[in-house]
Amino acid sequence: MLNEDDFPSNPDESTPKLDALSLRLAAANALIRRRRTIKPADMTLKSVANLHLATILENAKWAPTHGMTEPWRFFVFTGDSRQRLADFLQETYRRLTPEDEVRPDKLEKLGSQPLQAPVVIAIGMKRQPGAKIPEIEEIEAVACAVQNMHLTASAIGLAGAWLTPPIVYSDEMRDWLGLEPGDLCLGLFYLGWPKSEEWPETARSDLADKIVFHR
Template identity: 40%
Template sequence: MIFDLIKKRRSVFPVQYNDKPIAKRDIEKILEAANWAPNHRKTEPWRFKVMTGDKKAKLGEFLSNTYIDVTVKPKQMKSKKLIENPKKAGAIIAICMQRDFSESIPEWEEIAATAMAVQNMWLYCTEMGIGSYWSSPGLIKYMDDFLPMEEGEKCLGFFYIGYTDIEIPEQTRGPIADKVIWMD
């Protein structure tokens, strides 16, 4: 049931991943799930850049070096984490949004559509038994120095994916009744 899958979806962090590789065909299926997200005026604004192999380590080095360069008092632990996390992932998918050149819809709608594409990926990963995590570090504003970006395209974060051996605990939410106002 889709409702059970929605409730089971969790953030699974790179430190929790094992070394089991993710097949390219499985990554392609995850991306195909993203491609079916709803979007206004069919702009399909989501763009993805998949990093595997050595590119993951290069991303970590770029993030760490950029952090050190732009931070007044960089912390060694954070710098190390920026280097290590990408190496632990089976793959990293840069989540990007391509702005409609005619600006026929508000930018927030294209960001929302891209977020819905990521939710599709997240749910599909959950179904496949692949852990996943959306990270949006402040350093994403520098990604055009690392990733090929088209005019009007911006990076919104990274979708880390990897298999895990740990049991993902259930979570709870506050009652929906506390978040809804009915108006007749």
């Protein structure tokens, strides 16, 4: 039977206190595990506020960067410029692909995807003069920047998808973006509001067989 000793004299004393570390960790865990790839076909054309876009790009620059080279470059396509991007992708695919290997479905997708999202960001990697930092480390830095973008988009409630059709790695794509020899385009990041009100569910496999501890 319960008696008065089972109840705290001050109800607040029975409420667990979350310290700042616990709160930060809980927020980080939730955000990282919320991130999803949501394809352009599952986005609406509702515009993305400039403030949201600016925040996403601002957070990108806080990725780790060896030597503080900050190799990321972002080419933002909105409005009518998305059609120019789509036209370029289709034209370049036709030009680089042998005629008997052109796939109509792939050609159609290259032309339609940029028009399915209100924002498309071409991801560039800029090499530094002298190339002191290995290329792979610059690519890794840009990948971290894109993850920052995707996490920020998820926090806002925006859908995001980093897509890499082979054509984006071509010299033609690099030149069209205004990058230089030695630089790279690393894909297209699509950004928009999701059509569905239900955030997609997903899962990851057990981590146990992917970790080797040395003691």
